[in-house]
Amino acid sequence: MTSGASSPTYPARPRRSRMRTFLPLGVAAWLVLEIWLLLLVADAAGGLAVLLLLVAGFVGGAAVVKRAGRRAFRNLSESLQRGTPPQSGGANGLTMLGGLLLMLPGLVSDVVGLLLLVPPVQKAVSAYTERTIDRKLRASVPGPLGDAFAQARMRGADGKVVQGEVIRDDRPGGPYDAGDDRPPLTG
Template identity: 70%
Template sequence: MTTGVDPGPHPVRPRRSRLRTFLPLGIAAWLVLEIWLLTVVAGAAGGLTVFLLLVAGLLLGSLVIKRAGRRAFRNLNEALQRGTAPTRGGGNGLMMLGGLLLMLPGLISDAFGLLLLLPPVQKAVGGYAERTVDRKLREATAEGALGDAFQQARMYRPGGKVVQGEVIREDGRPGDTSRETGPRPPLTS
């Protein structure tokens, strides 16, 4: 089905990042390694032992997530009662990630989950993650990428229809023109 409109030359797609290229391969390798390790342990210790290890990881992970969630909620509640902004960090996010890794079936994910529960590892990983996020945000704002992304998404939708409009407030604040103009006509193509 052709519309008779020539869209012009096809835009050149940007190169895929290394993360998008290798992440699916890494996840597949991790899953194969987890399954292989479970079969090795099942051969050495028995299937019941592997089942009990998986159930223990599930229970321990849910306990860790519940505890970290309660602590995060308690910190938020205390900050709101004091009238201050909640403090960053505290390790709750990394504890929840460690609990989630414990809940996933597999021994490698359990080992990483247990590592994330150790305070020195939490401090190191948390510091690295915070520095990385700050650096990426500085790079994005220096290039103007965040503001430009929203502008480009609105203006350059391939095959999409751009509808120009304005915001009309209906809550009685200044700029409310809905009462003056009456009902708006429907959009037509």
């Protein structure tokens, strides 16, 4: 016996992004690699050497993060005292990231953290990141957030942000005449 009711239709599930697909696999591979390398070093140099290596990485990373944080705070307070906008903290951010990677237990993260402390590598990573973000913003669908980024990037010839222009019409019979409900703009 068949019924006249049809089965419900479900909307197609959106495709999963590559990042969501491969990120868990990449994290798992990274963890396995870190553990394998630590076991190799422990087999070759002993457990005490691995422990000292991990403690030295943590202490060194903490010192790097502390120094970069102090430098960022000093730059911010100096720019606030001068009344100028704070400068980009790309190098400080990458220095802090390098310190955090040094603090993580593992040899691969230590090598990547040490590479991020080298100024030419910081410059290359910063330029690549800026290009990638700029390309993604251009390709994104315009919306309130995209408009906000466009507003933030508009600058006049003198370097000041130009948000818009107000045109007043105070002549008699204009839109702000006595018969209009709206008050005139004061300026």
